[in-house]
Amino acid sequence: MELLALGASHKTADLAVRERLALLDGQIEPFLHELVALEGVTEAVALSTCNRTELYVVGESPEVAIQALPADVPLYSARNCDAARHLYRVVSGLDSMVVGEAEIQGQVKRAYERALAARTTGPLTNQLFRAALATGKRVRTETAISEGHASVATVAVDAARALIGELSQRHVVIVGAGETSEQVARAFHAHGVSTMFVANRHRDRAIALASRFGGESGGFDQLPDELERADVVVSSTASPHAIVGPEELDAVRGGRPLLIIDLAVPRDIDPACASVDGVTLLDMDALQRAVRGHLNVRKGEAVHAEAIVEEEIQTFAGWLGRLDVMPTLAALRGRGDAVVNELLAANAGRWESLSAKDEARVEALARAVVKRLLHEPTERVRTLDDEHRHARLKLLRELFGLEEDAASEAGEAAEVRRLAG
Template identity: 55%
Template sequence: MSEVLAIGVSHKTAPVAVRERLALTPGRLAEFLRDTLAVGDVQEAVAVSTCNRTEVYVVAGDPVEAESAVLAMLARKAGIRPTELANSIYALRNCDAARHLYRVTSGLESMIVGEAEVQGQVKRAYDEALTAQTTGPLTNHLFRDALATGKRVRSETRIGERRLSVSSVAAALASEQLEGLDRREVLLVGAGETSELAARALADHGVEAIFVANRRRDRALSLAQRFGGQAMSFDELPAQLVRADAVICTTSSPHPILTGDEIAAVMEARGGRPLLILDLAVPRDVAPEVREVPGVSLYNVDDLSAVVRRNRSVRQVEAQHAEGIVEEEIQRFAEWLGQLEVLPTVGALRARGQEIARQIVRENAGRWESASPKDLERVEALAQAVVNRILHEPTLRMKGMEDDRIHLRMQVIRDLFGLEEEQDGALAVQPPLAEVRELHRSRRQQG
């Protein structure tokens, strides 16, 4: 049977220096998904890539082969050996994979517990896979249920209270570092969702002026107008960097847009005034060597962890309630997933019993030379009745299973009875018992 597999890295397992090398930009996501379907018997694929994680969810007939293949793809993407990446990678199967996705969508796996932005990020990832036509029955059910779970968590708990996000924490850190943001000027580099959240948080902190730089001037203008700021092109960045008190970078550029040499020149023009840079992008917008430029204070998404820890205790009680909701929803998913395997396993088990009965009849065919066709029918009926009687109770129990261990139990049954799968993923079913009659007729004619 096909299995669900989740393979990925997150802020819990890998630093930003590794995560940025695995980030899947919107332009490359569809290509990566289609490439995934070409390896390791992968039948379905969805990839979630945010500043804090890159995760690939696949459905495959051979999860071991699929895990190895996807790991190799991610290693090539990062430009490192799979063995080096293995320490940062986690691989989860079936209900464990679903539980992880449900937790991600609910904000339980976020750096800032309960952040709302991750739900939209997961939805966009699923929409990208739908557009690329790489989803299927299992991933469709999995992601729709995960999104519904995230929505339920936020409607039934207060885990998202105060709407904390990486952007709001960055604004709080800027306020702390600059001893308040009143009458301060802040430059936003990028005009996406993260920048919008940052602009809103900065406005709440009393920032005097917000400047927005983006490659697409229309988006920069739209964001600036909403928060009483000004829009500019990337060509105007150097001049504004000299003027700003703080810079928040949020683009999805695959390469740094602020280098050490550029910032060194900016600091020289600032005449000794310090500059605070908050890089919220993955891959990073600001080259690591900028941290060494005198007068610059550079923070990336991993550096926000200290601020995050101060907010974490506020949400722990609500997080426990959310955990309970996730487990309820996982139970439903487990039952659905298990039922996908019960009927094929029951059918294959009965087919195996019939084959054993046929084999015994064949092995003893030579002892019944004088048996009439009626006698042979009685022997076959008796053999079939024995098979049905033996398998009756196991069949009822298998059909009645309703817990999150159904998949494991079905796997044990298939292993115990040697119920091998055919290449198309269907459990093998043997030909009908009637072929035994033909075998006996053939032998009687030969005799």
């Protein structure tokens, strides 16, 4: 069984590519079931955020998971400990657009919980994600990498302030009422914004969010009127299609200045809106360019965080290594038991005066001899370091003729039942 991480992020793919890979909430569970239905895949977890879509798959041939993704997109991949290291860095905020941002921890946790609910996890992914989440928590506890609570939302508000100046007297429209929209509303409120409108498809969620920050709320049917009087629009919904186009924007703006920040992937705002007179449009790629300088802000804390990740990876590597050891040890013990059984069977008719009790003692003695003989090599195999484990195990299998036995035992020991949804 191998672990494979496969995906694309803001570091490797532009927004147009990330849109094609993005998985919305209703698509994730069917997609996970599609993955584990592939021959060679037994476990799967999918992580999809505005800045990355990644698959973590386990199986005898996990690379077949690439069949479920578009064929012409640039993907990165990593196996086993390298895959785990990548996830640990993601959870810790080290791979984020805004280094140290805390939201990714919750996003990874929810991705894992969705896979649990879909019943597509197994022993390896369970261990991986629990350990990764614990590592992320440790990084944020033992370092100051998340100090200041910087996030995509706060970067968006900082960008608005840089482009249009003082925000307190501006009318802000927030489209969407999810976690990101809540962070945006909080950041604007911290800058003194008091005229805020929250538009959402589900009115009750918009009301709840607006009331927390002294704003008003409404459904998408009120959006045209709000676009007409807005100074800043920030959109972050889970819509699969654009919800604001250039024609409707041009009709209500009349060339007056408007800043639109689109935090959604797929995009909520048609890119053609950037051509509307008076409109400035920032999407996630534009924000990434705006925060490149932030990458150096917490360099010292990032070094400390990387050290924690490496320490935790060694623990995971040890656990992963023991998965390799166990089939070989099982095969070795099985070979010893087989030798005893063969000898007892071959001599079964030669114990003319042996009582049943004495026959049992002979068998116990034979098994004890085998057990003692194998005790020392068993203990030494258990304590092999990562560097020498594979070569030593291979030699042990060759010396005892365990190649076929080990392969068979490995299949049984590592097998994870493919679970139906």
